[in-house]
Amino acid sequence: MPRVEMNSWPSRLAMAAYASGVLLLAGYALWNYLMGSYGRILLPTLLSLLLAGALFLRSINKDYRHLCAYLALISCYLLVAIELPALGDETIFWLGLPPTLTLLLLPLGSALLLNLTMTPVWLTLANNDLSLLDTALYYLALMSVAAIPQWLRQRREMLSSTTESRDGQCDALSRHALLERLKAEVERARVMKRPLATLIIHLPQLEMADEQFGTALLHTLLERLCRTVRSCCRYHDPLGRHQTTLFWLLLPDTGEAGALIVRERLLSALSREVFAETGAIQPRIRACYLHPGEDAVHFEQRLLATGLKLMEPAS
Secondary structure (H helix, E strand, O other): OHHHHHHHHHHHHHHHHHHHHHHHHHHHHHHHHHOOOHHHOHHHHHHHHHHHHHHHHHHHOHHHHHHHHHHHHHHHHHHHHHHHHHOHHHHHHHOOHHHHHHHHHOOHHHHHHHHHHHHHHHHHHOOOOOOHHHHHHHHHHHHHHHHHHHHHHHHHHHHHHHHOOEOOOOOOEOHHHHHHHHHHHHHHHHHHOOOEEEEEEEOOHHHHHHHHHOHHHHHHHHHHHHHHHHHHOOOOOOEEEEEOOEEEEEEEOOOHHHHHHHHHHHHHHHHOOEEOOOEEOOOEEEEEEOOOOOOHHHHHHHHHHHHHHHHOOOO
């Protein structure tokens, strides 16, 4: 539950940003009306309606966030392109609005590419006392400084993704933590001469649920899967998510007979989980066992090969 509450804040901030943009554009149209600039009312009015449509789409479905971001950028670009030549000395200030907004709404790579592509357009429209070289240096410097926070955030997310022990979408180990735990369990099994089994679980319905029904159903399926697996195995049996639709369940001190019992128990329990959109959960589960003297690298390679076979379409 805390993870859901934390993830709700970016959505609220995005909604507040879109609402602020609608109010600013509507206020600008009203200001032109009060100042008697009737010829400049139409564009901000239309753009406020466009941004209001983006706000509506963002509120009904989070999957439209990319479309809403581009609608907001279109609104900003059109308004700045029309107003920039008439701003005079204030041009140098408003020249930074398009690249900054682009860096806020788009991923870093896409934002930098779009900003560099639009550079000749903004420099052509700029109307100030500075030379073209000074204006270009100002624009590039502002774009570089505005990109620093997103670069730092992207770097922090990349570092956290490699060190975070839990998967970002469900109650399972992350891929990095799963592989580290596998190495530890293999070493423990070799030293103590104990058996080790691993159940590879493939759920093809996860990909279909995400593509056709959105993230809400995906999270429900993941939550139900993790809860069912926990109820069918021991507390110290780690479940990890290796790929989007592929999970590994490590079973320390478990031989072939015990792993098959857990496999049948999982198949029976998951088949009773029925959803109106996708029907009953239909997993593909296969067991792999650590061979005597086998190291962690070779065992991991066998698990990877088994997972790839499970993910192949059924003939």
